Amino acid sequence: MILWRISNYTDISGNGGLQASGRWHTQGRKVVYCTTDPGLALLEVLVHLEVDPEDLxxxxxxxxxxxxxxxxxxxxxxxxxxxxxxxxxxxxRGDAWLRQGSSALLFIPNAIVPEGQNVLLNPQAATAEQCRVSAVMDYPLDPRLLASTGKS
Structure with a gap:
């Protein structure tokens, strides 16, 4: 299986979860948010984008x-x-799953696209070490995407 993520960081350590809360966890817990589709990863970035284009x-x-x-x-x-x-x-729900450590992946519904799936990766679960970043690719945001969000 392949999972996707767009990030400023190229690892899957989950350290970002230590710095801020997300929809599925409270601050102080290691977690990596992923998607089953690269398009969903892009939508997740766009929906959370709160900066002017020059500050991207x-x-x-x-x-x-x-x-x-x-x-x-x-x-x-x-x-x-x-x-x-x-x-x-x-x-x-996410905090309980992270605390239990019962699995490395939790498939969750996507809040933007009801038929889509996001996936939480618990880097502290026993089998999480088998997950590997197999490719890292530059991703310049297309300015037309920002125009469609009204943020350009």
């Missing part, structure tokens, strides 16, 4: 992450109504 980070990279079949995984159970707007719902 210059170091965005595509990370292609190879995941062997032996890596443990699970899928989040049905979530209660309102999970897209109430981050407490998703953070509680």
């Amino acid at each position: 980070p210059q170091g965005f990279r595509w990370l292609k992450i190879a995941v062997p079949e032996t890596v443990t995984r699970e899928t989040v159970a049905a979530l209660q109504e309102g999970w897209r707007t109430d981050s407490g719902i998703t953070r509680a």
Whole structure:
């Protein structure tokens, strides 16, 4: 399986989760947010982009992450109504999964595209070390994408 991520960093250590909370975790927990599709990775970047075009980070990279079949995984159970707007719902579920350490991957619904899937990678899970960044590619953001968001 291949997972995708766009980031300023080229590792999958999960250290970013130590610095800030996300939809599926509270600050202080190592976690890596990935997607099953490179287009979803781009949408995730765009929806969280809160800078003027001239302030865009210059170091965005595509990370292609190879995941062997032996890596443990699970899928989040049905979530209660309102999970897209109430981050407490998703953070509680993600934090519980990270605490349990029961698998390296948690497949979660994508909040932007309901049919899409994001994947959390717990770098502290036993089989997570089998996941490898198989390619790192420069990713300059196309200015037309920013024009469509009204941020250019």
